[in-house]
Amino acid sequence: MVKIPTDRKILKVIHGLYYKEFCSFDKDKHSRKTKIFVPIDCSAIARKLKVDDDIIFGRLYYHLDKKFRYKQDDGSNVHLFAVEVGGDKNAINFPLLSAVVADLQQSYFRYNLPLIISIVALAASFLVPYLAYLRPAKVIGSISHVVTWRFSSLNNGKITDKKLTPSFWLGNIGARPIIIEDIRLHLKDSNGIECNAYPVNSVPLEAINYSTEFNDYGKLSLGGPFQGFSLAPSEKWQSTYNYSVKDDCFKKIRGLTNVYVEIKSKGKNIWEEVLNDKLLVGNNGFSPGRMLGPVESRHIYTEKWKQRKE
Known part of the structure; x- marks a missing residue:
């Protein structure tokens, strides 16, 4: 017409x-x-x-x-x-x-x-x-550093276990709650080497936040396994878990490394990225030489956090 x-x-x-x-x-x-x-x-x-x-x-x-x-x-x-x-x-x-x-x-x-x-x-x-009431849940967050742990049960320099303990938080800025069933770290360095790390057991907050070494291996293993959790609107959650990582990844990751925190929420069978940053791993990687004791920790800061401190 x-x-x-x-x-x-x-x-x-x-x-x-x-x-x-x-x-x-x-x-x-x-x-x-x-x-x-x-x-x-x-x-x-x-x-x-x-x-x-x-x-x-x-x-x-x-x-x-x-x-x-x-x-x-x-x-x-x-x-x-x-x-x-x-x-x-x-x-x-x-x-x-x-x-x-x-x-x-x-x-x-x-x-x-x-x-x-x-x-x-x-x-x-x-x-x-x-x-106020209907906006879908939206998860955001920030990561400051990752603590790398190496353990030698016989105290002979031979590594018997290793873990990553990241320091990050998640928050829900949506108007509806969300149930997070699983969470993981995705790492990818400048050479294209990438791997995933999954939470295995909880650790004391001191093992993440203190800048000194946390040398009591028993305390690190006391926590229970990872369980899903929910985030209400405006609620904040801090990760206090060790994350397992494959041997090849622990040994080969080098240099500036992208770190992504991904979640799998209830009703969605896909991994969704909620935050990312860059870890200053360095040329020696996560495993920088022979151990000198039963336990060794190393703090690796993200690029944003490092710039903030400077």
Whole structure:
């Protein structure tokens, strides 16, 4: 169905097409008979509005001119549109056109502004409860460092176990709770070597936060296995778990290493990344030489945390 242009639309298009021509009138060059009446091309206007030529002429002659023309005190008529003025065909009274367009614009905004405000208010009335009660859970977080642990049960320098203990937190900034069934670290160094580390047992918070070595192996093994947990809106959770990592990964990871924390939530059988950073592992990797005691810990800070400290 062809969209019928409004009076405002037709007059705005005419005003836009012929404003410069109206302003550039020069009576010495005889471009037209008078400055006030500007000849217009109904065919060009029709093409602009994608309607038939006769629609434009008819609207101007039969409707718009009758609607906006007026009679002066001396009895003479002031026309918006004239079929002929001093030899100029299909001329528009440009000053009157400008006044009519300005009035139509004002009426348009006077009518539509309250409507727009009402629509915005209605949208806000739906948005507020959505943000407060319906917005899906969204997990964010931050990681500061990873503690690498190496253990020698016989205290002979031979490594019998190794773990990663990352220091990171997760928080739910959504409006609905989320159940996190599993969590993992994904590591990838600049050489493309990558692996995953999964939580195995909890450890005392001191084993993560203290900068000194935590040498009591018994305490590190006292915690229970990892269990899923839930995050209510605005709730924060800190990881206090050892993460197991394969031997090859522990030995081969080198240099600047991307670390991603990924979760698997209830109802979704996919791993989703919730935070990432870069670990400054160094050229010697996680296992920088022979052990000198039964237990050895090393703090490896993330790039963001290192820059913050500096």
